[in-house]
Amino acid sequence: MLKKKNFLLVAALLMLSLLLVACGDDDDSANDADDNGAGVAENGDDNGDDNGDDNGDDQAGGEGSDRDDLIVAIAGNIGSRDPHGSNDMPSSQVNRHVFDRLVEQDEHLNIHPSLAEEWEQIDERVWEFTLRQGIYFHNGTPLTAHDVAFTMERAAEAAHVAPILGMIDPDTVEVVDDYTIRIGTEEPFAPFLAHLAHPAASILSADAIGDTAPDDTQPEQLVGTGPYQITELVVDDFITLERWNDYQGEMPNIRVIEKRMIIDAGARLAALETGAVDIALNPGPADVERVLADESLYTAYTQGLALDYMGMNFNHEYLGMPEVRQAINYALETPVIVEVSTEGTATPLASFVPSNVFGYDPNIPTRDQNVERAQELMAEAGVDGFEMRIVTNQGNAARLAAAEIIQMQLQPLNIDVSIDQLEWAAYLAALDDNDFDGFMAGWVVVTGDADYGLYPLFHSAYHPASNRVAIDSPELDALLVSARSTTVESERLDYYSQVQEYLFEAAPFVLLGNAYVYVPMQPNVRNFVVMPHQSHYFGDVYFVD
Numbered sequence: 345m346l347k348k349k350n351f352l353l354v355a356a357l358l359m360l361s362l363l364l365v366a367c368g369d370d371d372d373s374a375n376d377a378d379d380n381g382a383g384v385a386e387n388g389d390d391n392g393d394d395n396g397d398d399n400g401d402d403q404a405g406g407e408g409s410d411r412d413d414l415i416v417a418i419a420g421n422i423g424s425r426d427p428h429g430s431n432d433m434p435s436s437q438v439n440r441h442v443f444d445r446l447v448e449q450d451e452h453l454n455i456h457p458s459l460a461e462e463w464e465q466i467d468e469r470v471w472e473f474t475l476r477q478g479i480y481f482h483n484g485t486p487l488t489a490h491d492v493a494f495t496m497e498r499a500a501e502a503a504h505v506a507p508i509l510g511m512i513d514p515d516t517v518e519v520v521d522d523y524t525i526r527i528g529t530e531e532p533f534a535p536f537l538a539h540l541a542h543p544a545a546s547i548l549s550a551d552a553i554g555d556t557a558p559d560d561t562q563p564e565q566l567v568g569t570g571p572y573q574i575t576e577l578v579v580d581d582f583i584t585l586e587r588w589n590d591y592q593g594e595m596p597n598i599r600v601i602e603k604r605m606i607i608d609a610g611a612r613l614a615a616l617e618t619g620a621v622d623i624a625l626n627p628g629p630a631d632v633e634r635v636l637a638d639e640s641l642y643t644a645y646t647q648g649l650a651l652d653y654m655g656m657n658f659n660h661e662y663l664g665m666p667e668v669r670q671a672i673n674y675a676l677e678t679p680v681i682v683e684v685s686t687e688g689t690a691t692p693l694a695s696f697v698p699s700n701v702f703g704y705d706p707n708i709p710t711r712d713q714n715v716e717r718a719q720e721l722m723a724e725a726g727v728d729g730f731e732m733r734i735v736t737n738q739g740n741a742a743r744l745a746a747a748e749i750i751q752m753q754l755q756p757l758n759i760d761v762s763i764d765q766l767e768w769a770a771y772l773a774a775l776d777d778n779d780f781d782g783f784m785a786g787w788v789v790v791t792g793d794a795d796y797g798l799y800p801l802f803h804s805a806y807h808p809a810s811n812r813v814a815i816d817s818p819e820l821d822a823l824l825v826s827a828r829s830t831t832v833e834s835e836r837l838d839y840y841s842q843v844q845e846y847l848f849e850a851a852p853f854v855l856l857g858n859a860y861v862y863v864p865m866q867p868n869v870r871n872f873v874v875m876p877h878q879s880h881y882f883g884d885v886y887f888v889d
Contacts (some may be wrong), residue, residue, distance in 0.1 A: 409868070409887035412599040416882065417612040419626040421605055422583055425566050425574065427546040428502035433788075434605075436543040436879050441585055441601065443546030443568030444593070446473055446492070447537055451646070451873050453792035455537050458593075459487065459547055459569065463537075468831065470516055470528035471536060477523055479592050481549040481567045489525040493517045494550035496527050505544040507800040507810055511536075532829040534836060538791040543879055546570075571596045571883050580605060587883075596883030597871070607739070616641065616864055623865040623872065623882075629687040629742050635864040644874040647700050648861040651693050651797065652743070652786040653853040654734065654750060658814040660781050663732075667725035669851035673711045674718035676753050682857040685745035690857030696798065696847045698858045700876070703794025703827075703840035708848055715756050722757055729758025736763065736784035737771040743784035746856055750782075775812050783812065790877035794840045795828045802847065813852045820846055 418437070423430030427439045446460040460473040479487040499505060500512035516528025529536060539545065552567040571593060572585040585601040604621060606612045609628030613635065616624040627635055635643050656663045656672070663669060682692045697704040722728070734750070736743045744765065751761035761782075766774060774780050787810075789797035800810040803824050807814050823846065827839035847853075863874045871884050 409889050411887045412597065413602070414598045414600070414623070414869075414882055414885055415602045415604065415621045417606045417615050417621040417624040418603045419605075419609070419612070420607060421580060422577065424504075425577075427544050427548070427566075428499050428505050431504050431508070431544065433878055434603075438574070438583060438585070438603070439543040439546050439568075440879050440881055441570055441572040441883065442566075442574060443543070443548070443570045444479075445541055445543070445545045445547060447541050449538070449541040449792075449877075451875055453538075453876070455541060459492075466526065468532040469513070469530075470526055472520070472524065472526045475523040475525065476592075479569050480590065481552065481569050482573050482588055483549060483552055483564070483567045485549060485551050487547070487569055488522045489519045490522075491550045492525045492527075492547055493519050494553075495546075495548045496525075498548070499544065503809075507796070507806070508539055508542050508544045511539070531825065532831065534828055534831050535791055535793040535795050538793050539796075542790060572601065597886040598883050601882050613864070616866070619866070622869055623863060625863060625878075625880075627862055627864055629685075629689045632687065632689045632862050635862070638864075640867065641864050642867050642869065643862055643864040644872060645860050645862045646874050646876050648788070648859050648878070649698060649701060649790060649792060649876045650786050650788045650859055651696070651698055652690070652746070652784075652856040652859065653693075654746070654856065655783050655785060655813045655853055656851075657778065657781055657783075658816070658852070659778055662725070662727050662730045663781060665725045665727070666850060667721045668727055670711070670849075671718040671721035671725070671757060672754065672759070673851050673854055674714045674721065675757050676750060676854060677713040678854065678856060681746050681749045681753075684749060685742045686857055686859060689862070690859035693855040693858050695844050696853070696855065697794045697840065697844060698789060698797070701789050701792055701794055701797060703798075703837060705837075705841040705844050708841070708844045718757055729760065731760045731762070732781045733762050733764055734782040734784065735766055735771060735774050735780045738765045738767050740784075743786075747784050750854065776808055778808060778812075778814060785812070788877060790879070792877075794843075795824075798840070798843055798847075799824050799828060802843075802852070815850065815852050817846075817850070820850075 418434050420432070420434050422438055423432040423435040425438065427443060444459050446458060447455050448458045449455060459475055459479060461476045463471055463473045465471050475487065475489060475492065481487060496512055496517050497514045499509040500514050511529045511531070511533050513528050513530040516526065518526040520526060546568060549567040553565050571588060571591045573588050574583060575586045576584040582602055582604045587596050587599045606615060609626065609631060612624040613627055613631050615621045635641055656669050658664050679692045682690055694706070694710055695704060695708045734747050736747050747763045751763060754761055775783060787797065787801060800806050802811060802815055802820060804811065804816040804821055807816070820843065823839055823843045827836050827843060830836055861874055861876060861878055863872065863880070865872060868887050868889070870886050870888055872882070874880065
């Protein structure tokens with residue numbers, strides 16, 4: 345929830361804040377492929393406030409409305425309608441409606457049956473799923489285990505979703521009969537069910553795709569069993585989803601969902617305030633306090649699963665030294681950076697695992713600002729300053745603001761920071777090419793399990809895809825593999841504690857904030873549940889007069 349401003353802090357940083365005002369209306373929710381890495385652990389933290397995480401009961405009552413169309417303002421374009429073709433949040437939110445998965449997660453990240461009515465673990469690597477019968481794809485063909493096998497084998501080879509489903513071993517996929525399927529992983533993998541709930545694990549019709557690569561412009565090839573079908577998509581403008589009336593699950597309340605692509609956060613909020621849209625996703629930090637105070641709107645929120653950070657390139661002459669990376673962490677007052685850059689919409693991270701994710705260890709030490717200790721570490725490393733280029737993506741005001749404070753606070757170490765704002769494609773290319781010294785980024789631990797927040801970011805096998813800092817440690821790799829391989833919860837927790845202790849010493853990141861997820865909406869919207877991983881479902885919404 346939004347914290348009150350520390351007026352002494354704001355006064356001390358007044359000059360800096362004035363420099364950042366111009367950025368306040370920019371969008372702080374770019375379609376970061378790294379942001380949606382996007383379960384199973386309890387999300388035990390609640391909001392501790394009257395807003396809660398849905399609006400089913402908290403608002404004043406009213407008579408039910410006959411209206412059955414919903415208009416949502418979203419922050420960016422749909423990367424791909426193919427669940428295996430992209431890993432951005434807008435695409436995942438669409439796929440959540442068009443396709444079903446074997447299992448689903450609720451807002452507390454608990455696993456529930458979906459296309460699979462039951463399952464059991466056959467051995468440490470293989471699971472068996474029993475499918476519901478009488479389920480049909482949108483093209484009228486019945487769902488069978490052959491479709492699931494086709495989907496899983498395809499997903500296992502898809503580069504875009506490798507952190508989510510790349511652990512599937514295609515050789516273990518076995519059709520037992522038309523409604524029984526076995527799926528295994530290359531190594532024992534404890535959070536497997538959580539990964540199968542991700543939109544990337546959406547089940548596709550094998551007959552519709554056939555032997556050809558699907559054309560994203562031909563929706564008839566990308567057929568699901570979900571409650572909605574895509575009826576129109578205009579790039580840079582909108583996408584329309586229409587309820588499929590033959591759906592075999594719980595029928596949605598909403599008949600038509602129109603998602604309007606409004607990149608600018610201020611423009612999304614303006615569309616909500618004028619009544620042009622019913623729900624506006626991803627308000628900018630500068631707008632959150634405004635929507636919370638606006639009595640003509642309702643804002644649902646919950647603690648998110650994201651960590652924002654500045655990564656440091658291990659291939660850099662000086663940043664490759666742990667003493668230098670530790671010195672940078674000591675030089676920075678991260679609570680100030682988080683407070684000012686996010687305008688109070690995030691809380692400082694205490695560890696590399698957010699506090700509401702399985703595997704978090706509250707006993708991991710932290711580094712408070714200590715410039716003298718930072719200078720000592722630089723001297724021990726034999727480094728008397730250097731130039732450091734930080735890259736960040738255009739349109740993300742919070743990351744730019746954080747980079748500018750880092751730039752200022754590293755001056756006592758004689759580190760001359762330059763900030764390079766890149767448009768999205770160029771930013772990703774810089775990360776892919778290892779063309780940076782530091783980079784501002786984020787990662788959403790959408791599964792709610794530490795494996796997804798640690799393995800892709802720090803295992804050497806994932807460089808440069810998601811291990812952008814190029815850390816390469818056999819010891820760390822072994823800990824990460826052990827943590828995901830054992831099914832004994834206490835052992836997993838112990839391994840993740842060891843991983844977090846290792847990362848504290850290695851200091852590959854400057855850890856910044858864990859943001860809340862805020863979703864402002866019209867006051868007549870009911871039954872919307874805000875999801876901590878942001879893959880929201882809109883079908884259960886209804887309106888009151």
